[in-house]
Amino acid sequence: MIPILLLVLAAICLIASLIPLLPFAHGMVRSFDFGRLQVIAVAAVVIVATLTFSVAAPTYLVTIGMAAAAIVIQLLHVLRFTPLWPRQTAGFTGDPETTETISVVACNVKESNRDYHLVADMLCSARPDVAVFMETNAAWGEALKSSLADYPHTILQPQENSYGMILASRYPLSDCEVRFLLNKEVPSISCVVTLPGGSEVRIIALHPEPPLPVRDTYGRDAEILLVAEEAQDEARPLIVTGDLNDVAWSRTTRRFLRISRLLDPRQGRGLFNSFDARYWFLRWPLDHIFHSRHFELVAIERQRFVGSDHFPMYYNLALTGGGDNETPEAPHADDIEEADEAVRIEKGRDRRPAGVDWED
Known part of the structure; x- marks a missing residue:
């Protein structure tokens, strides 16, 4: 019985590893991008259990082979987010007192979360x-008002559908826009921050819709890739941040990085899993910051639990010119074509985004 159970588990791990290789923009396929760490863990347990209990079983080699293949496939995706991989963003080694820096916190508060004080304490x-x-809805806007007293420059977009946003800055903002790129219920924010030394940094904050097993992922993918194409043409230092509802190693995120030519500071450092904050065994990196070649990394930290299903993420970047950064991967031949196709499909329909009723 144990050998058969282990064989079945190994087969499930292998299938779960192969499904994301399918080039389909559907939640039933793309959902398998998320649990790569969990598949590695289960496959490793299968190998250990097989070596312990089932060496004499006729299925021994097949079980080991399938589990090992699953681990290899998954490691090809997640290994770049470990210290074993070269760092894409160079670590800043200069003096923060004499170099312009910008620190950013990205925090999905979870609309139904009422632990306002935890978010306020984290910000402080x-x-x-x-x-x-x-x-952020109207209640969250009111709850954070006193905590944002030190942030005189704000962009407020409260909504009651889980897609509200707030951007608050200590430094002056210009060219501020709340944009509905592809869906009239899903906002994003674009603005330019002027640092104390006079340098301008453009920030784009995103929160596209999550993938669901019962519908396609064009809504999420198209918004991410539309911003990638926009980033291509931005000459100023640029930061893209937010809960992208996609993992750092996914097909769409990799394509985003190739098209935008932005860098991911987690590569070569760690996973920094930000979701799900409530369950230690179901976590993956959903909350991101990507930046242009102008920056080097001062610090990246996952913040403490704030009552949400997401951990807030803190990033500090130094504006150095980034001469020591790794050269971004160039776009593949079909990247722009497939990005444009996703945008065309999503622009051509009118539907409510996923998750608008989850917090009711």
Whole structure:
């Protein structure tokens, strides 16, 4: 019985590893992008259990082979987010007192979360230059008002559908826009921050819709890739941040990085899993910051639990010119074509985004 059970588990791990290789923009396929760490863990347990209990079983080699293949496939995706991989963003080694820096917190508060004080305490402790909050409704806007007293420049977009946003800055903002790129219920924020030294940094904050097993992922993918194409043409230092509802190693995120030519500071450092904050065994990196070649990394930290299903993420970047950064991967031949196709499909329909009733 145990050998058969282990064989079945190994087969499930292998199938779960192969499904994301399918080039389909559907939640039933793309959902398998998320649990790569969990598949590695289960496959490793299967190998150990097989070596312990089932060496004499006729299925021994097949079980080991399938589990090992699953681990290899998954590691090809997640290994770049470990210290074993070269760092894409160079670590800043200069003096922060003489170099312009910008620190950012990205925090999905979870609209139904009522632990307002935990978010306020986190903001007080982290003291970022710019704070981006997602899933903020009118109640969250009111609850954070006193905490944002030190942030005189704000962009407020409260919504009661889990897609509200707040961007708050200690430094002056210009060219501020709340944009509905592809769906009239899903906002994003674009603005330019002027640092104390006079340098301008453009920030784009996103929170596209989540994938669901019962519908396609064009809504999420198209918004992410539309911003990638926009980033291509941005000459100023650029930061893209938010809960992208996609993992760092996914097909769409990799395509985003190739098209935008932005860098991911987690590569070569760690996973920094930000979701699900409530369950230690079901976590993956959903909350991101990507930046242009102008920056080097001062610090990246996952913040403490704030009552949400997301951990807030803190990033501090130094504006150095980034000469020591790794050269971004160039776009593949079909990247722009497939990005444009996703945008065309999503622009051509009118539907409510996923998750608008989850917090009711």
